[in-house]
Amino acid sequence: MHRFPATPSTPPPLQEIDDFTLCSRGVRLLVHRADLIHPAVSGNKWHKLRYNIETARERGHDTVLSFGGAYSNHIHALAAAAQSAGLKSIGVIRGELAAKLNPMLRAATAQGMTLHPMSRSRYRDKESAQTIEELRALFGDFFLIPEGGSNALGVRGCAEWIASIDARFDIACCPVGSGGTLAGVIAGLAGHRRALGVGVLKGEAHLQERVARLVQEYCGRAYSNWHIAPDYHHGGYAKFSPELLAFTRRFSARHDIPLEPIYTGKLFFALHDLVERDYFVPGTTLLALHTGGLQGLAGLRERAMAVM
Numbered sequence: 001m002h003r004f005p006a007t008p009s010t011p012p013p014l015q016e017i018d019d020f021t022l023c024s025r026g027v028r029l030l031v032h033r034a035d036l037i038h039p040a041v042s043g044n045k046w047h048k049l050r051y052n053i054e055t056a057r058e059r060g061h062d063t064v065l066s067f068g069g070a071y072s073n074h075i076h077a078l079a080a081a082a083q084s085a086g087l088k089s090i091g092v093i094r095g096e097l098a099a100k101l102n103p104m105l106r107a108a109t110a111q112g113m114t115l116h117p118m119s120r121s122r123y124r125d126k127e128s129a130q131t132i133e134e135l136r137a138l139f140g141d142f143f144l145i146p147e148g149g150s151n152a153l154g155v156r157g158c159a160e161w162i163a164s165i166d167a168r169f170d171i172a173c174c175p176v177g178s179g180g181t182l183a184g185v186i187a188g189l190a191g192h193r194r195a196l197g198v199g200v201l202k203g204e205a206h207l208q209e210r211v212a213r214l215v216q217e218y219c220g221r222a223y224s225n226w227h228i229a230p231d232y233h234h235g236g237y238a239k240f241s242p243e244l245l246a247f248t249r250r251f252s253a254r255h256d257i258p259l260e261p262i263y264t265g266k267l268f269f270a271l272h273d274l275v276e277r278d279y280f281v282p283g284t285t286l287l288a289l290h291t292g293g294l295q296g297l298a299g300l301r302e303r304a305m306a307v308m
């Protein structure tokens with residue numbers, strides 16, 4: 001029998017960071033190691049895909065289709081999740097496909113995913129009725145999962161995720177890309193404690209709006225106990241500063257927690273910097289969600305040998 005998700009037999013560990021800066025500011029930092037749940041469907045992707053895959057199957061679809069860039073963790077995770085659920089998958093990829101696929105896309109095709117390149121100009125309109133109709137004409141029936149898996153089903157999975165974590169904390173922290181994870185965290189906290197997102201793309205207003213819209217859609221109401229730190233994108237999505245790369249390497253080595261610089265590196269960099277700037281009152285406990293993404297490291301290294 002095909003199964004997704006195969007529920008992890010033990011919950012991922014909670015790791016406390018032992019660090020001088022934290023100590024001196026009276027702040028505790030706990031890391032929920034969701035990177036360890038599943039080798040291919042790790043971190044937040046497992047939680048965002050779980051009800052999407054379940055719903056696709058319940059509604060009798062045999063194919064799921066979604067969108068992403070050539071280095072998308074979402075596309076990679078979707079390929080593995082769909083395969084283990086016995087579903088076919090189609091990944092609509094922004095831009096042209098290189099003659100030699102990068103390791104992320106190679107892994108996706110190895111898990112049975114059909115890749116469909118889409119020009120950047122068309123990709124901007126990828127979820128328009130006309131484009132979806134054309135995709136249906138090409139591929140037949142499919143269950144559509146938006147880019148990043150950030151729909152109400154993805155939000156639901158992340159809401160249940162945060163609610164299931166057995167830890168005392170004051171602020172739950174996560175990186176923000178398409179916003180579904182933070183929206184789920186906000187929904188799961190249901191007005192209690194606080195959520196802090198670290199934006200990994202440029203354009204704070206845009207992220208803020210997107211998360212607020214997802215929360216409204218899922219909860220039918222707004223919450224105000226959350227915030228996105230806008231100044232830690234290091235130039236934008238998949239852009240890195242030398243400072244960020246150095247921090248990521250040092251933190252990974254010191255605390256034995258693997259990080260990549262696109263999401264989790266920016267999250268921990270931001271938390272460390274905010275602690276140094278006395279942003280948190282002494283006595284605060286932070287819970288950082290390790291959202292995974294480590295399978296992308298191989299692709300990143302191939303792309304940027306020089307910096308990694």
Ligand SMILES: *Cc1c(COP(=O)(O)O)cnc(C)c1O
Pocket residue numbers: 043044045073074148150175176177178179180181182263264291292293294
């Ligand atoms: C996709 C991804 C995110 C972003 O999550 P969103 O729900 O899109 O905001 C964060 N961290 C990692 C490692 C990811 O792969």
